[in-house]
Amino acid sequence: MTKVKVGVAGYGTIGQRLADGVALQEDMELVGIADLVPSLSIRALRENDMIGANNVKYDLYLVDGADPAAFEKYDIPVAGSFEDLCQKVDIMLDSSPGGVGAKNKLIYEKLGVKAVFQGGEANSVADVFFHGYANYEKGVGKDYLKLTSCNTTGLIRAVDCLDRLIPVEKVAITIIRRVADPGDYHRGLTNALQMDKAPSHQALDLMTIMPHIDATGILVHTPVTHGHIITVLVTPKEGKITKELAIEAFRKHPRIRTVTIDEGFKGNASLFKYARDLGNRRGDMYEIAIWEDSVVESGNDIMFAINIPQESVTIPETMDAVRAAMKMQLTCEEGTAETNKYLKIGRFK
Ligand SMILES: NC(=O)c1ccc[n+]([C@@H]2O[C@H](COP(=O)([O-])OP(=O)(O)OC[C@H]3O[C@@H](n4cnc5c(N)ncnc54)[C@H](O)[C@@H]3O)[C@@H](O)[C@H]2O)c1
Incomplete structure (x- = not known):
């Protein structure tokens, strides 16, 4: 070869x-x-x-x-x-x-x-x-x-997964963004949340790659280093994306790991520790994680939260x-x- x-x-x-x-x-x-x-x-x-x-x-x-x-x-x-x-x-x-x-x-x-x-x-x-x-x-x-970018990569994985199931019309996101990578000092020692002007670039980027979807969103920087969390609200063009359908599709996607709070995945730090316990180099995880117990229906829309391991x-x-x-x-x-x-x-x- x-x-x-x-x-x-x-x-x-x-x-x-x-x-x-x-x-x-x-x-x-x-x-x-x-x-x-x-x-x-x-x-x-x-x-x-x-x-x-x-x-x-x-x-x-x-x-x-x-x-x-x-x-x-x-x-x-x-x-x-x-x-x-x-x-x-x-x-x-x-x-x-x-x-x-x-x-x-x-x-x-x-x-x-x-x-x-x-x-x-x-x-x-x-x-x-x-x-x-x-x-x-x-x-x-x-x-x-x-x-x-890291957030957009993970976000598009999840939205594309649902879009293949039922065509998506609209997406609205909130990004809780880790402020720096582990080991970085250039952001100082902080204890504050910081707002970005809306719409976030990740929503605009999603529309560049998936122009058939209308997307918008807000980003909040947080003083943590192990992963971003994005909440995503998805509106289908027609019909309804049920919780069961969404979870089934996420479970089948190779680059999405579905987890639950009850298992012990309480947040970004649990996923980082789990990757280290797996013996992954540098504690990396290639998959995004979706909390099954975060998936909720709102009318015909579906909402869920994903974890983005930004370094990998x-x-x-x-x-x-x-x-x-x-x-x-x-x-x-x-x-x-x-x-x-x-x-x-x-x-x-
Ligand atoms: N850090 C993240 O979480 C993350 C996630 C996704 C995408 N990105 C993107 O990846 C890119 C790199 O980010 P990073 O976080 O790895 O940065 P980094 O600062 O950790 O690494 C950049 C490296 O490039 C080297 N460098 C400096 N000048 C260079 C030159 N002229 N040619 C080649 N190398 C040079 C630096 O010495 C450093 O080792 C950026 O576009 C960033 O936006 C970063």
Whole structure:
């Protein structure tokens, strides 16, 4: 099997996990990772002899502006420059800080390399704003794809799942958003909730990818780091989405884990702890969780709450994006099934 050659730009919260995701895909090869500074994530990789997931060696390349002496100081081996990496790959996964991807794109264009960007980039960076389930086919063969943000990725999974059951007309959401990732200090030590102006970008993004649905929503930042919670109110075009129908559809979806409060899943922290108990790398969970005991009917509408593990939720859909861009599989069903197989998604079903 000829493997698709993949590189990762930016070995931060998302980049570490993208590298692991690629290392687990048996039909892809992780050629290397690139970064600017010897961050703690890179120093931890060095301490593990540059070995990442699936026992794969992660070769490190330096982006423009990086100081080689800073890496030498920690005895971190460097395999070459960013352009060296780009020349060896079929596709780059760009998880550099928001806005930097647009600058890196100039290099991708110059070298004729495809790329998948993350949610912090402007939509204009890509040919297609992509989601593995809602619009896989639009990404097939395209050069530049942009993933939805963590909240939007999980939200679309749930809404698309119901939309396939009964066409959805309207969605209204409230996002209770974790303010930073574990280990971050840049938001300070806080004890406050902060309002965003409505409508939230996640609702607008949902409409860009699923234009047949009218969506709006409100976002509240909360001083926690382990997962966002979104409450979702879904209105069908006609008919009624009953609680039983919705739960049955959610239970069947490979990337949705249905849980209950009675089992002990009291909130975001229970899910994070459960992922650690599973032995998942870094306590990651690729699935969103839906609390079955949060699903309620309101007239013909249905309302429920989902948990979004923000650090890992976009990884499967990014693997789908590689599959679409590289024409590895031509349909959503085949592409998502391959990603799920290698990431062992749905093994708990
Ligand atoms: N953190 C999350 O929960 C989350 C979730 C979904 C999507 N995203 C998106 O993913 C992207 C990355 O976010 P993150 O949280 O992983 O950021 P991060 O700050 O954790 O990591 C960014 C990494 O990029 C490196 N970098 C800096 N300049 C670079 C350059 N010129 N080229 C390559 N790498 C460079 C940094 O040193 C750092 O290691 C953003 O678009 C963000 O919006 C983040």
